[in-house]
Amino acid sequence: xxASILGRHPVGLLLSAPYxxxxxxVFAYPLGMAVWISFHDYIFTAPGVSxxxxxxxxxxxxxxxxxxxxxxxxxxxLIFLVINVPLTVVLSLLLxxxxxAAIPFRTFFRVGFYVPYVTASVAVxxxxxxxxxxxxxxxxxxxxxxxDPSWLINEKWAMPSIALFVTWKQLGFFILLYLAALQxxxxxxxxxxxxxxxxxxxxxxxxxxxGVRPATTLVTLLAIITGANLFTEPYLLTNGGGPSGRSxxxxxxxxxxxxxxxxxxxxxxxxxxxxxxxxxxAGAQRLLERSRE
Amino acid sequence: MKARIPLAGAAVLPLILTITGCSAGDxxxxxxxxxxxxxxxxxxxxxxxxxxxxxQVVQAWNAAHPDEQVTAQQIPAGQTSEAxxxxxxxxxxxxxxxxxxxxxxxxxxxxxxxxxPLDDFADGTSYVTARSGELGAQYKSPNGKIYQLPWKSNPxxxxxNKTAFAKAGISTTAPPLATYTDFLATAQKVVSSGAARYxxxxxxxxQFFQSWFDFYPMFVAESGRQLVVDAKATFDSDAGxxxxxxxxxxxxxxxxxxxxxxxxxxxxxxxxxxxxxxWAVTAYQDKVEWGVTAVPTRTGSAENQSTFSDAKDVALYxxxxxxxxxxxFLKFSTSSEQDGELLAMTGQMxxxxxxxxxxxxxxxxxxxxxxxxxxxxxxxxVPNTPASVEVWQTFRDAWTNSVIFGKEDPDKALADAAATIxxxxxxxxx
Numbered sequence: 024x025x026a027s028i029l030g031r032h033p034v035g036l037l038l039s040a041p042y043x044x045x046x047x048x049v050f051a052y053p054l055g056m057a058v059w060i061s062f063h064d065y066i067f068t069a070p071g072v073s074x075x076x077x078x079x080x081x082x083x084x085x086x087x088x089x090x091x092x093x094x095x096x097x098x099x100x101l102i103f104l105v106i107n108v109p110l111t112v113v114l115s116l117l118l119x120x121x122x123x124a125a126i127p128f129r130t131f132f133r134v135g136f137y138v139p140y141v142t143a144s145v146a147v148x149x150x151x152x153x154x155x156x157x158x159x160x161x162x163x164x165x166x167x168x169x170x171d172p173s174w175l176i177n178e179k180w181a182m183p184s185i186a187l188f189v190t191w192k193q194l195g196f197f198i199l200l201y202l203a204a205l206q207x208x209x210x211x212x213x214x215x216x217x218x219x220x221x222x223x224x225x226x227x228x229x230x231x232x233x234g235v236r237p238a239t240t241l242v243t244l245l246a247i248i249t250g251a252n253l254f255t256e257p258y259l260l261t262n263g264g265g266p267s268g269r270s271x272x273x274x275x276x277x278x279x280x281x282x283x284x285x286x287x288x289x290x291x292x293x294x295x296x297x298x299x300x301x302x303x304x305a306g307a308q309r310l311l312e313r314s315r316e
Numbered sequence: 317m318k319a320r321i322p323l324a325g326a327a328v329l330p331l332i333l334t335i336t337g338c339s340a341g342d343x344x345x346x347x348x349x350x351x352x353x354x355x356x357x358x359x360x361x362x363x364x365x366x367x368x369x370x371x372q373v374v375q376a377w378n379a380a381h382p383d384e385q386v387t388a389q390q391i392p393a394g395q396t397s398e399a400x401x402x403x404x405x406x407x408x409x410x411x412x413x414x415x416x417x418x419x420x421x422x423x424x425x426x427x428x429x430x431x432x433p434l435d436d437f438a439d440g441t442s443y444v445t446a447r448s449g450e451l452g453a454q455y456k457s458p459n460g461k462i463y464q465l466p467w468k469s470n471p472x473x474x475x476x477n478k479t480a481f482a483k484a485g486i487s488t489t490a491p492p493l494a495t496y497t498d499f500l501a502t503a504q505k506v507v508s509s510g511a512a513r514y515x516x517x518x519x520x521x522x523q524f525f526q527s528w529f530d531f532y533p534m535f536v537a538e539s540g541r542q543l544v545v546d547a548k549a550t551f552d553s554d555a556g557x558x559x560x561x562x563x564x565x566x567x568x569x570x571x572x573x574x575x576x577x578x579x580x581x582x583x584x585x586x587x588x589x590x591x592x593x594x595w596a597v598t599a600y601q602d603k604v605e606w607g608v609t610a611v612p613t614r615t616g617s618a619e620n621q622s623t624f625s626d627a628k629d630v631a632l633y634x635x636x637x638x639x640x641x642x643x644x645f646l647k648f649s650t651s652s653e654q655d656g657e658l659l660a661m662t663g664q665m666x667x668x669x670x671x672x673x674x675x676x677x678x679x680x681x682x683x684x685x686x687x688x689x690x691x692x693x694x695x696x697x698v699p700n701t702p703a704s705v706e707v708w709q710t711f712r713d714a715w716t717n718s719v720i721f722g723k724e725d726p727d728k729a730l731a732d733a734a735a736t737i738x739x740x741x742x743x744x745x746x
Contacts, residue, residue: 262716
């Protein structure tokens with residue numbers, strides 16, 4: 024009986040307990056709390072201060088969805104994901120493949136791509152401003168072709184500019200994932216492809232892409248999740264989600280509503296909607312993967 | 317794996333909410349004894365000069381009060397000081413006193429039950445009134461209580477770069493900046509001459525408090541009123557529309573910067589003017605040859621013209637147990653002697669009556685601060701209104717959309733924002 028409850032290796036439970044506790048404390052409980060708060064009229068208070076926190080049904084969701092700024096932020100994040108996720112997958116796979124080959128200065132390039140990832144956004148934002156401001160390097164190169172208003176204060180270009188910045192900044196991490204995956208692709212497959220007359224591009228399509236498919240699933244999922252959590256870049260690059268809220272993200276609004284304006288209930292509702300959206304995207308991606316398999 | 321990872325998408329807020337979840341049900345009483353004595357903790361801002369002032373005031377107190385020792389530290393790092401203070405209120409570990417409490421955050425801290433009304437002390441009201449006089453009245457909360465001691469102001473004035481003005485052929489001793497017409501013409505001259513990339517470059521960010529350094533000083537100077545008076549927005553008025561109109565022209569003619577800027581545009585010469593307080597005197601002294609004048613008004617500056625105070629206050633927090641000591645230390649640190657030290661060490665104006673008469677030696681030795689001391693008698697702060705931050709964010713969103721980016725008629729944007737704010741304040745007061 025005990026064995027059937029604890030399984031064949033009870034020590035496994037003991038070993039996995041710390042992680043289970045971590046997940047419960049850091050993810051499950053806060054998420055449950057956020058869902059609870061999103062259905063109540065809730066404010067933060069000092070210990071011992073008793074305030075009524077009545078159940079308000081879906082009022083907080085109605086308030087959130089009736090706010091044009093919130094709706095705009097979800098559209099913005101969708102635009103961001105549409106640009107960032109495919110770009111991340113394609114560029115990181117191509118670059119990882121290149122860096123996996125015997126090219127000169129390979130270690131230098133690997134480090135070079137990884138450095139932006141481990142550098143704080145606050146620090147690298149200065150570089151991006153230098154490149155994309157009105158008088159920046161990019162506009163000087165483009166001359167008359169430069170957009171007016173400039174990239175970061177242009178309603179159409181602000182979010183794509185942020186998507187490009189985040190793609191560049193995080194590329195190193197995703198390249199690393201693909202590099203690890205590429206080590207598991209048997210070299211015999213490339214040799215067989217070569218014997219069959221496949222060129223580099225054909226080998227890449229027929230061997231590399233299918234060989235790293237699990238990594239592609241992971242990269243896509245992580246890119247969606249980190250993208251949905253976008254905060255620092257619109258906060259710093261586009262003056263807090265400007266121009267006119269065209270680069271505001273849901274998490275930026277959660278910060279404004281929940282922390283600055285003391286409406287954690289509405290902020291929690293935005294957060295729950297964001298989680299639901301991410302789950303939907305992750306589910307859709309999983310279905311797509313299955314249909315391919 | 318896949319089921320788990322998406323949960324991270326909600327990690328930002330729930331992690332913060334966890335603190336609340338843990339503390340909301342805590343039975344620790346938020347009440348305290350106004351006469352209790354013993355050791356206390358205080359927080360100062362991370363401004364180097366204020367830290368030095370704080371260190372000496374704590375040393376002076378501790379030497380005389382061995383049984384009531386004060387431990388001081390800088391406010392822990394965070395997104396903003398207000399976010400850190402709010403988190404400490406919720407967690408129940410706020411210090412007794414914070415010498416960097418923003419008046420705009422006081423309504424929220426009060427609603428959280430985080431602040432002790434100074435009226436709780438027998439001499440609380442009389443002390444605030446005696447020290448700050450009429451200036452202190454604006455810091456009273458709508459319920460009639462005083463939750464913050466008006467500590468120091470930074471009267472916002474217009475700094476100009478004399479080198480850039482000279483290059484543009486503008487007088488450096490009496491530059492034409494008094495009226496909106498003068499100001500605009502001077503701004504155009506500065507930029508068209510190539511003396512500076514921009515005439516002025518306040519942060520165009522959407523952060524709620526940025527309006528304190530572009531719109532608000534001019535609005536206060538023009539109208540002599542706070543943003544909200546008697547629960548009604550005041551900026552949908554001739555004064556508000558005039559200020560918005562001036563700034564719209566500055567942005568439309570690219571005389572003011574619209575992009576994020578990582579440095580200090582005035583210090584590095586990118587902008588020829590800046591609206592700042594006396595803290596800037598030491599900050600710019602080795603970088604810019606500067607002059608200072610009052611912010612412009614439609615008809616030209618008058619002697620008693622108001623400006624935004626940009627004040628920071630001291631509040632006593634409910635997590636404090638030894639409130640008797642905290643109150644005594646607060647009075648000690650805002651005494652005439654310590655206010656004099658603050659003035660000498662930071663150049664910021666203690667919010668007390670008649671500064672020039674109180675500290676004649678200082679102003680004789682430092683005449684460049686005299687103009688700020690004169691203005692300090694006419695400062696107007698942010699309104700002490702419920703939903704204060706939301707009010708400012710509503711205004712800021714309307715401002716950035718219409719005035720900075722020109723996506724909407726500024727007059728209509730101000731009218732819509734005023735209606736939203738009226739409704740917001742009305743709902744919050746219920």
